[in-house]
Amino acid sequence: MPELQNQSEKKQQNGPSRRSTLGAIVMVLNLGVLASLAAPAVRFVLSPLSRRSKLKWVDVLGDDQLAEGETREVSYVIPIVDGYQTVERKYTVYLHRTPNGVKCFDPACTHLGCRITFQGDQQRYFCPCHGGVFDKEGKVVSGPPPTGLVQHPVKIERGRILIGRKV
Numbered sequence: 001m002p003e004l005q006n007q008s009e010k011k012q013q014n015g016p017s018r019r020s021t022l023g024a025i026v027m028v029l030n031l032g033v034l035a036s037l038a039a040p041a042v043r044f045v046l047s048p049l050s051r052r053s054k055l056k057w058v059d060v061l062g063d064d065q066l067a068e069g070e071t072r073e074v075s076y077v078i079p080i081v082d083g084y085q086t087v088e089r090k091y092t093v094y095l096h097r098t099p100n101g102v103k104c105f106d107p108a109c110t111h112l113g114c115r116i117t118f119q120g121d122q123q124r125y126f127c128p129c130h131g132g133v134f135d136k137e138g139k140v141v142s143g144p145p146p147t148g149l150v151q152h153p154v155k156i157e158r159g160r161i162l163i164g165r166k167v
């Protein structure tokens with residue numbers, strides 16, 4: 001009888017130890033599952049921090065192809081990372097040469113983003129959506145646009161006009 005009691009005591013001593021070991025294993029497994037579920041969500045939330053846009057210089061025109069006072073529409077194609085793939089996108093800008101250098105205007109109206117067109121006979125940019133008008137320097141002349149046209153950086157290197165685009 002005392003022997004049985006001894007075995008029972010031993011079992012009681014082993015019981016909690018086995019239980020705590022199993023509990024620890026289950027806890028580690030649960031943490032692993034939780035981490036694997038939480039990792040994509042954390043990566044999604046933090047991804048804008050790792051996607052800082054860089055300025056890319058794009059060759060758009062020969063320096064000798066834009067006379068002083070002239071405004072010219074130019075198009076270019078650049079690769080853009082779109083989700084998991086890289087695609088070629090075509091963009092258009094307006095270049096305008098002043099006595100102080102070349103300006104590059106984005107063709108999106110600053111009111112609601114419609115595409116403006118340059119009217120050479122009137123030396124102005126016109127937005128067909130709500131009648132916004134900008135002068136050839138990109139300043140608002142009339143209509144609802146709250147600010148002048150957005151400008152992109154420009155530099156001239158080895159006889160070529162390059163514009164800076166954030167990609």
Ligand code: FES
Pocket residue numbers: 109110111112113114127128129130131132143144145
């Ligand atoms: S979008 Fe150009 S004036 Fe409204």
